Amino acid sequence: MKKSEINSTEIARLAGVSRSTVSRVINNYSNVPAETRDKVLKVIQQYNYFPNVSAQVLAGKRARTIGLFLINQGSVSGDILTNMLIVSVIEHASAHGYYVLTHIIRNAKDTEVIQNVREIFFQRRIDGGIFIGASNREPFIEELVEEGFVIGIVDQELSDHPEPNRIVSKFNNDSGMKQAVAYLAGLGHSQIGVINGDMNRLSGMTKYEGFTTAMGMCGLQVNPDWVLDGDFNETSGYQAIQTLMQKGVALPSAIIAANDSVAFGAIRGLKEHGLRVPDDISVIGFDDHAMSAKHHPALTTIRVDFGDMLKRMTSYLITKIEQNTPDIKEITIDCSLVVRDSCRRI
Amino acid sequence: MKKSEINSTEIARLAGVSRSTVSRVINNYSNVPAETRDKVLKVIQQYNYFPNVSAQVLAGKRARTIGLFLINQGSVSGDILTNMLIVSVIEHASAHGYYVLTHIIRNAKDTEVIQNVREIFFQRRIDGGIFIGASNREPFIEELVEEGFVIGIVDQELSDHPEPNRIVSKFNNDSGMKQAVAYLAGLGHSQIGVINGDMNRLSGMTKYEGFTTAMGMCGLQVNPDWVLDGDFNETSGYQAIQTLMQKGVALPSAIIAANDSVAFGAIRGLKEHGLRVPDDISVIGFDDHAMSAKHHPALTTIRVDFGDMLKRMTSYLITKIEQNTPDIKEITIDCSLVVRDSCRRI
């Protein structure tokens, strides 16, 4: 048995009906009598026939494929979180009968790379796409939205004039930062530093803003010496500590990192300088990365449910593709403190 | 500017040529004068035109998409290795101008799941597919090979009668096990146990066979009490230790685990029983998982280059798709010992 080249004409002939009827059976038209349907179905199964998807799409059906675009400058392959995101989208799309074309964008500024992404949409390979890791209001994504494609963007918020083909999701970083600061304040910390994420991304900005707001609400001063740059990667946490040490200033008693990877890097840096966590300095992360519980010390962090976010994002995207509803979709997910061993009372 | 509905007829009209010529330009036919080409290209760019991929495929072009099928009973989302595999395939496919449709198979025995996989091929969504994690000679994959689809299978070997549309890859587990046993023997171990992987998979079988062979070559006895069942997952390593302890027999001085996840589980189990690694018992893994260097103790293991394997698999697959060469492709990759801290001299 070789690659079956069977098509609807053949099925029609074998079942003694017209191609129209075969198509009606495949597409579950109601006006096909059970008897005819069964007859056709039997032939379809017997000959292992599946309609050619290109022909279906060309004739007006959907591709039933969504694009998943991961934007990341280098850490894509090493991150367990990335894997969770991919798997989450694939499995939820699959549950809706959709397939996922995953694409990795190493450099969102490279015009060739951008052109390639646009091609995927314009070629009609996909019915819509989800972007993860993009800078806030990334221009090429904005263009795709303007073109009318159905686009889901993680870590983004709606503008004043939201388009119905844009779906957006974010975490309540404000709430997360408030919890982190409140917890540290409760432990007696007043000298709290922060290692920021990528400030071009919404979560980078909102986490920092949340931090300053929360500090204010707890009546604490933000010491500029303790506000350190970072980019959400482990290395940047390590670097931030190097920078802090080189300043030769007094150290904070606690540090909040923009995410757990940054926290890992920071702890590594602190250890190298002979500082113990949490004995000498407390560290709190953000995300509750899969590694955080296994880390030494186990990392206190703000848990965030990426799986749930992507699940909802995927569902909304597919609903939007299929029904093209005019309603505006914005997903906001709360986050919550997980206390482990990386902070101490002073 | 809304979703551009421009097509080749429109481009032809705007450029003052026929659709044939537009198509020739797009497909780089040599018989188009530079002047005509430039004229057409200009219009194409100006109007942001990309040919509809469904129409192209229907007219005989390739979909330029490969399927990536991950078979796994539960550990897909939690494994950093899985992510590396996915990313490796995507990036190498991308380098060849191909896209990747990733699909997760939780249960390879579920007929509905299998039907869904077959559909992906028969619908002509993909030009070929790569399977990772399949049982040896998984029937539904064998069928797809018989149907003539271009299929790459990881952790599999060629049969006596190899089909030209089958590409197969494996690690030299024999060599790996020899290195592991030789290293332990060199440290003075003679009482060596093993925790097996999934014996339905080729690597499960060959690792165990390699172990017994290597033991024989070092003049060591395989003690059946120390041959433990596992399935490549962390939990199975933990369980194996429970089982071993319940036997109430003498313990081996060293254990070789079918992979690093199993080793992690085993070490966790040993710790719970108050045994220290490597002080009380040595453990050696297989794979050099991304976590192994960071583990406590840092895991001595057999390194295996999955990235290289998938890169080559992806390249071969695409070459095979494009040229349909009759040559047989089998990839075998060697592996090598990485000494860290989980084994001690006795």
Next chain:
DNA sequence: CTGAAAGCGCTTACAG
């Protein structure tokens, strides 16, 4: 060098 035309395998008004 280039255009007209057939054909890829479907779906879906249209007509009966």
Next chain:
DNA sequence: CTGAAAGCGCTTACAG
């Protein structure tokens, strides 16, 4: 309830 026919947007022999 069902078939004949048009049409989706391309590619590619074919003819000139």
